[in-house]
Amino acid sequence: MSLVHLEIARVRNLSSVRIVPCDRINLIHGQNASGKTSLLEAIHLLSLARSFRTHPIQHVIQRDHASLTVFGRIQGRGGQTTAVGIEKGRDLTRIRINGQTVQKSSALAAVLPVQIINPDIHRILEQGPRYRRQFLDWGVFHVEHTFLPVWQAYHKALRQRNAALRAQSPPAEIRYWDTQLIEHGQQLTALRQNYVAALTPWLTRYCQALLGSAPEVHYQPGWAQDRDFQAALEKGFERDRQQGFTHSGPHRADLVLRQEKMPVQNHFSRGQQKLLASAMRLAQIAQFRDVRDQIPVLLVDDLPAELDPDRRARLLSLLVESGAQLFITATETGLIDTTGCEPVKVFHVEHGAVQEVV
Numbered sequence: 363m364s365l366v367h368l369e370i371a372r373v374r375n376l377s378s379v380r381i382v383p384c385d386r387i388n389l390i391h392g393q394n395a396s397g398k399t400s401l402l403e404a405i406h407l408l409s410l411a412r413s414f415r416t417h418p419i420q421h422v423i424q425r426d427h428a429s430l431t432v433f434g435r436i437q438g439r440g441g442q443t444t445a446v447g448i449e450k451g452r453d454l455t456r457i458r459i460n461g462q463t464v465q466k467s468s469a470l471a472a473v474l475p476v477q478i479i480n481p482d483i484h485r486i487l488e489q490g491p492r493y494r495r496q497f498l499d500w501g502v503f504h505v506e507h508t509f510l511p512v513w514q515a516y517h518k519a520l521r522q523r524n525a526a527l528r529a530q531s532p533p534a535e536i537r538y539w540d541t542q543l544i545e546h547g548q549q550l551t552a553l554r555q556n557y558v559a560a561l562t563p564w565l566t567r568y569c570q571a572l573l574g575s576a577p578e579v580h581y582q583p584g585w586a587q588d589r590d591f592q593a594a595l596e597k598g599f600e601r602d603r604q605q606g607f608t609h610s611g612p613h614r615a616d617l618v619l620r621q622e623k624m625p626v627q628n629h630f631s632r633g634q635q636k637l638l639a640s641a642m643r644l645a646q647i648a649q650f651r652d653v654r655d656q657i658p659v660l661l662v663d664d665l666p667a668e669l670d671p672d673r674r675a676r677l678l679s680l681l682v683e684s685g686a687q688l689f690i691t692a693t694e695t696g697l698i699d700t701t702g703c704e705p706v707k708v709f710h711v712e713h714g715a716v717q718e719v720v
């Protein structure tokens with residue numbers, strides 16, 4: 363799928379932008395602080411109703427304004443288009459799809475799946491398991507329609523159990539929530555494990571191409587491997603009661619990547635981490651394409667950062683080969699060689715104004 367029309371209002375320094383991207387490669391260039399990342403941020407908002415940079419939306423809304431808006435037209439397989447729009451303010455999220463107001467932001471993600479590779483991408487590896495769970499859950503959400511209700515039911519049961527633990531409720535009341543936690547937790551675990559199994563061959567292929575070798579991939583379900591979830595909850599019951607929260611479960615799961623028996627984050631350079639994390643994104647896109655017969659939009663912020671010319675070229679050729687509609691930013695177009703990668707559109711950004719270069 364591709365974004366064939368984009369309008370942005372009041373997103374950081376982008377006061378009013380209207381562009382018609384092409385369905386393959388869109389190069390966005392401009393000096394530092396011109397507004398390139400803000401343009402990608404606006405597309406991300408249209409998909410996930412949140413920024414990839416900062417959590418409080420007030421930082422993203424243009425100073426002295428109360429809300430921002432992003433509107434897009436998405437073309438799917440077969441040429442049909444969907445109009446999506448989002449308005450966000452401090453206490454406001456208004457989403458419209460084909461003229462209808464929708465309540466849930468997950469509806470946006472279903473219409474416009476977006477992936478991002480940016481200079482922070484090494485966080486997937488370097489920082490806590492939360493980032494790797496988010497990575498997995500993006501993929502499972504898009505390829506397995508049962509995922510969202512299961513995820514929501516699990517987290518509801520978890521919230522109730524944690525509230526009962528904090529309130530020092532009687533054990534029988536806490537155990538009441540265990541039944542639901544176990545049922546939905548096992549379903550969530552199975553969905554994620556199946557997803558990791560499907561993703562791993564793609565990840566191996568992209569790691570080989572970008573790094574020359576592939577890490578071992580292992581899904582850690584969020585409790586000790588020598589027992590099942592029920593036994594883990596039972597074993598941790600007293601500790602959970604003492605500390606007022608649930609220590610075991612899919613909310614503590616992790617995706618462990620090891621090379622030569624060591625977690626990759628312990629010995630990979632920044633550039634290697636960027637390549638590995640990019641391989642993870644490319645694997646997700648390939649697996650998505652396999653299952654859905656569609657391709658997400660891929661945002662690549664500051665492609666050249668951390669990469670030498672050879673690795674930059676290798677990554678670019680895999681990004682192009684993925685078939686995704688690409689939005690790639692760089693300070694100079696000369697850093698990105700798109701020879702032979704037609705069609706390409708180039709946009710120049712200056713002080714928040716975006717012009718197509720013809």
Ligand SMILES: Nc1ncnc2c1ncn2[C@@H]1O[C@H](COP(=O)(O)OP(=O)(O)OP(=O)(O)O)[C@@H](O)[C@H]1O
Binds near residue numbers: 397398400422425693
């Ligand atoms: N809420 C806001 N309102 C207005 N302007 C903002 C706001 N937040 C950030 N800015 C400004 O928006 C400009 C664009 O920032 P952006 O990060 O998009 O630039 P960029 O082109 O990606 O730069 P770089 O190449 O340095 O990464 C910056 O000058 C920044 O100070």
